[in-house]
Amino acid sequence: MIIHRTLTIQNERGLHTRPAALIAKTLSTTSSNVTFTHKALKVDAKQILNLLLLQAPQSSEISVSIEGVDAPEVLDKLTQIFESRFGES
Amino acid sequence: MVFVQEFFDKYQKQLDLELIAGHKGLSKREIKVPEVHRGGIALTGYLKHYNEKRFLVFGKVEIEYLKSLDPQTRTKRILALIKKSTPAIILTRRYPPLEELLKICNEKNLPLFKVKLSTMDFLNQITLVLTDEFAPITSKHGTFVEVFDIGVLIEGDSSIGKSETALGLIERGHRLISDDLVRIKKVSHNSLEGRGVELTRHHMEIRGIGIINVANLYGAFCVRDKKRINLVVKLEVWDENNFYDRVGTEDATCEILGVEVPYSVLPVKPGRDVVLLIEAIALNYRLKRMGFHSAKDFKTRLSQKIALNQRKKMASL
Numbered sequence: 001m002i003i004h005r006t007l008t009i010q011n012e013r014g015l016h017t018r019p020a021a022l023i024a025k026t027l028s029t030t031s032s033n034v035t036f037t038h039k040a041l042k043v044d045a046k047q048i049l050n051l052l053l054l055q056a057p058q059s060s061e062i063s064v065s066i067e068g069v070d071a072p073e074v075l076d077k078l079t080q081i082f083e084s085r086f087g088e089s
Numbered sequence: 090m091v092f093v094q095e096f097f098d099k100y101q102k103q104l105d106l107e108l109i110a111g112h113k114g115l116s117k118r119e120i121k122v123p124e125v126h127r128g129g130i131a132l133t134g135y136l137k138h139y140n141e142k143r144f145l146v147f148g149k150v151e152i153e154y155l156k157s158l159d160p161q162t163r164t165k166r167i168l169a170l171i172k173k174s175t176p177a178i179i180l181t182r183r184y185p186p187l188e189e190l191l192k193i194c195n196e197k198n199l200p201l202f203k204v205k206l207s208t209m210d211f212l213n214q215i216t217l218v219l220t221d222e223f224a225p226i227t228s229k230h231g232t233f234v235e236v237f238d239i240g241v242l243i244e245g246d247s248s249i250g251k252s253e254t255a256l257g258l259i260e261r262g263h264r265l266i267s268d269d270l271v272r273i274k275k276v277s278h279n280s281l282e283g284r285g286v287e288l289t290r291h292h293m294e295i296r297g298i299g300i301i302n303v304a305n306l307y308g309a310f311c312v313r314d315k316k317r318i319n320l321v322v323k324l325e326v327w328d329e330n331n332f333y334d335r336v337g338t339e340d341a342t343c344e345i346l347g348v349e350v351p352y353s354v355l356p357v358k359p360g361r362d363v364v365l366l367i368e369a370i371a372l373n374y375r376l377k378r379m380g381f382h383s384a385k386d387f388k389t390r391l392s393q394k395i396a397l398n399q400r401k402k403m404a405s406l
Contacts, residue, residue, distance in 0.1 A: 014395040017388050029330070052391055057399035 003071045007078065009060045011085040019086035020051040026077050032068025034078075091222060093118045093176050093200050100218055104211070107203045110191045111177075114198035120144075120176045123219035125212060127151065132166050141172035144215065148181045148208030155187055164189045171197055179215075181208040225275045225346050233266040233283045233316070234258050236371040240316040242271060242283060242350075243367070245324035249357060252293050254324070257364035259311045265303050266316050268293040273318065275346040284315040320351050320374055322367060327358035 009015055027034050027046045034045040038060055043050035066074050094115040097106060126143040128151040155163050167190060177200040180186060194201040204211050231244040232251040236258060243251050252268055259265055267285030276282045291304045291312045304312045321343050333356055343352040353370055357363055
């Protein structure tokens with residue numbers, strides 16, 4: 001199963017190290033392949049350094065693509081942490 | 090607590106101590122505090138806040154002052170300083186002992202020592218010796234190695250591969266201080282010193298080989314007796330459910346004898362070269378000590394880039 005969705009970075013400081021670590025941690029338990037695409041750069045969302053390469057500031061739109069059996073659950077989890085502004089302001 | 094006898098036996102040569110009176114007191118008097126006191130003002134009869142548990146050191150000023158007193162007052166003043174808990178009196182600069190002092194020390198069984206050093210030099214030396222002697226001590230299971238001049242204490246459950254890791258490090262030119270059991274001494278408020286236990290020092294037990302002597306096998310260059318503990322690395326079996334530190338901007342520490350020591354957890358699994366990783370941890374620590382924090386530096390550069398992108402984005406709207 002493949003799911004595509006667009007999620008928006010809502011926190012003030014953008015996709016810096018702490019959110020990247022949080023995303024990688026959230027995805028560490030899934031077997032699905034998750035990729036983030038931002039400004040023509042497509043990266044593996046399980047790798048912190050890859051996520052940081054996106055250098056995405058606040059209100060950037062990230063195209064998320066999840067491929068695997070638990071894709072819906074993974075999307076739910078990702079949406080939740082994006083919505084919660086990664087626990088920041 | 091140490092008896093004056095033990096102190097005398099151990100440091101006689103180092104401090105150049107010569108016992109001139111009060112022999113019987115050696116095995117009776119105890120050293121209860123690692124402190125010394127110059128007679129000074131207490132000899133004038135001012136005894137408020139005077140702590141009789143400290144070593145008494147008489148230098149030029151004290152001796153000359155005592156000489157200036159009449160014999161009766163002299164005896165009285167000396168006696169006022171001496172209590173049951175006073176460990177010993179030490180005369181510096183080879184001053185010939187005053188008769189009254191000799192008599193009192195013999196009567197009271199209070200060891201009286203003479204040293205060649207100047208008062209200042211002696212005070213420095215004895216302070217170092219006493220601080221070391223009274224330093225808090227603990228023991229820890231682990232392997233202690235020196236990697237690029239950084240003291241790394243490797244902890245972890247038995248059979249995780251601590252000794253094998255140390256062997257790998259030695260083979261690459263690093264040094265072993267102790268394997269299996271490390272004696273740790275708090276040498277100052279913020280530093281710890283680790284050393285091996287006399288019998289097993291520089292020996293290692295490797296499963297499948299047995300006990301080996303690293304100094305004999307790899308040469309004297311590969312061992313050292315003691316070293317400051319700079320880092321603690323804990324080896325543990327890779328846990329799929331645990332999320333290990335992947336950024337490294339937060340510096341974790343662990344506490345040993347009240348001293349905070351930088352601490353890393355290193356998950357081990359086949360294919361991970363632990364020797365190489367410990368070298369990297371030690372080098373990273375050196376860089377941090379030189380004021381360059383790789384992870385924090387990266388984070389700053391990233392934040393600047395994100396802010397720049399944000400500004401560009403705002404401008405294009």
